[in-house]
Amino acid sequence: MRYVSTSRPRLAPIFRSDVQLQVLGATYLEPERQFTIAELVERTGKPQPTVAREVERLADAGLVDSELQAGRRAVRAATTSPIFEDLKSLLTKTIGPKAVIEEQLSGIKGIEHAAIYGSWAARFHGAPGPQPNDIDVLVIGTVDVTKVRAAADLATKALGKDVNVSVLTPKEWIEARTGFIRSVKDSPLVDLDLST
Amino acid sequence: MTAPATVRRLVAAGRLETVPADVTAARTRLARATEKLASAKSIAEIDVEVAYVTAYDAARVAVTAHMLAIGYRAKPIARAHEAVGDYAEAMIDAPSAAQFHVLRRRRNKAEYDDILVSRADFDADLTHAEAIIDAVRNALEGL
Numbered sequence: 001m002r003y004v005s006t007s008r009p010r011l012a013p014i015f016r017s018d019v020q021l022q023v024l025g026a027t028y029l030e031p032e033r034q035f036t037i038a039e040l041v042e043r044t045g046k047p048q049p050t051v052a053r054e055v056e057r058l059a060d061a062g063l064v065d066s067e068l069q070a071g072r073r074a075v076r077a078a079t080t081s082p083i084f085e086d087l088k089s090l091l092t093k094t095i096g097p098k099a100v101i102e103e104q105l106s107g108i109k110g111i112e113h114a115a116i117y118g119s120w121a122a123r124f125h126g127a128p129g130p131q132p133n134d135i136d137v138l139v140i141g142t143v144d145v146t147k148v149r150a151a152a153d154l155a156t157k158a159l160g161k162d163v164n165v166s167v168l169t170p171k172e173w174i175e176a177r178t179g180f181i182r183s184v185k186d187s188p189l190v191d192l193d194l195s196t
Numbered sequence: 197m198t199a200p201a202t203v204r205r206l207v208a209a210g211r212l213e214t215v216p217a218d219v220t221a222a223r224t225r226l227a228r229a230t231e232k233l234a235s236a237k238s239i240a241e242i243d244v245e246v247a248y249v250t251a252y253d254a255a256r257v258a259v260t261a262h263m264l265a266i267g268y269r270a271k272p273i274a275r276a277h278e279a280v281g282d283y284a285e286a287m288i289d290a291p292s293a294a295q296f297h298v299l300r301r302r303r304n305k306a307e308y309d310d311i312l313v314s315r316a317d318f319d320a321d322l323t324h325a326e327a328i329i330d331a332v333r334n335a336l337e338g339l
Contacts (some may be wrong), residue, residue: 118310138312145320149298164305166312178245184312 019046019054023075025095026160027064028088030131031077040075043160063087097135098124098190100158104151106194110143112170116190125188134162137192138184140173202286203268211279215269219339222265226336229258229329236322245306245313248321252303255296255325258332259284265336277304284328289335292327299324 015021022044026035035043040051055075059066063083066075078084093099098116105114116124118136123129135155139148145167152165168181176182199207206212232254240247259280263269268283270276281296288296299321305311 117312136311143316145316149320162301164302164311166314167316168312168314169316172314180245180310181312 017054019044019050020058021095022046023051023054023058024063024077024087025091027075027077028084028091029096031079031084031088032131034074034076037073037075095158097155097159097161097163098192101135101137101152101155101163102192102194104155104158105137105139105148105192108143108147108151110141111139111148111194112141114139114192114194116192117184117187121188121190124190127188132161134164135159137163137165138173139165139167140170141167142169143167199268200286202282206279206282207268211271211273211275212263212268212283213271214267215264217265217267219265219336222261222339223336225261225264226258226329226332229254229261229332232257233322233325233329236325240315240318240322244315244318248313248318249303249306251318251322251325252299255284255299255328256280258329259288259296262287262332262335265339288328288331290327290331292324293331295321295324296328 015024023040026040026043027033037048037052037055040055041048044051052073055064055066055073058064059075062081063078064075065078066073068074077088081087097120101114101116105111114137115121116135116137119129119132120135123132137152148165148167152163155163173181173185176185203212207214232250236247236251236254239250256277260270263280263283270279270283277300278297281300284293284296287293302311302313302317302321306313
């Protein structure tokens with residue numbers, strides 16, 4: 001999956017380059033996972049030498065762990081770094097799934113409410129379990145489904161994780177005629193702030 | 197007719213296989229797809245999730261009708277539906293063919309995981325299923 005540039009006005013000026021931000025984002029938002037350089041190239045959409053150089057800089061700074069495993073470089077967040085939690089928090093708030101999806105959905109007319117549901121929302125609220133492979137989003141309103149799906153596609157590309165969006169009318173949500181809608185209403189949601 | 201590279205790759209990978217081309221059987225199969233689509237529309241008011249899965253099935257069956265008409269079928273192994281989608285993208289002359297995988301993924305989520313399937317989701321993808329079936333019908337009329 002190739003990264004497609006989206007604007008990140010909140011954080012981009014702090015980092016020396018977009019590729020640095022993306023490498024930190026990939027590794028710190030999934031700290032239990034290790035990435036190959038090829039995976040980071042795909043995530044960032046930048047050339048291999050550029051990504052490899054950035055990984056080396058971050059490793060020298062103690063922000064990522066980088067080691068050769070069976071001839072391939074394995075990169076992961078340096079979870080023992082004294083600033084790991086702070087940096088992770090900063091990245092989560094700015095380029096994490098919630099922030100990215102909010103950014104993509106903002107500006108689409110007719111959305112009354114949007115939220116993340118399902119296993120990602122459950123993990124967000126502290127439920128134990130593995131990192132979800134995808135993120136389920138519900139959008140309530142009278143909206144152009146094509147626009148909402150295009151926004152979800154951009155979020156998918158930026159996050160390297162499928163963002164599945166379902167569009168419900170306010171009536172469908174209020175009436176909750178299916179057991180599944182009722183169970184989603186009763187489950188922990190992550191409300192999305194689309195006011196900006 | 198020389199198959200496009202995508203189809204040759206699917207055959208070489210063992211995900212599609214060649215069979216005798218049978219346009220008559222393909223037309224019968226397309227009629228099944230059309231009936232499934234009608235069922236999907238009629239059931240949407242009662243159960244939109246069942247309707248969604250049926251509309252996806254209708255599109256998939258239509259694509260396999262196209263395959264049969266020119267001498268292919270998906271091997272009944274893992275990822276067979278994905279192979280049908282790859283074939284649709286390469287061979288079905290309609291912009292909606294590129295949406296086949298979108299329908300397939302949502303249907304998979306509905307069948308094997310949990311996802312909200314709303315009336316708006318159904319209506320949007322019903323349009324694509326209809327367009328795929330229409331494109332297959334046009335192709336078969338030319339054979």
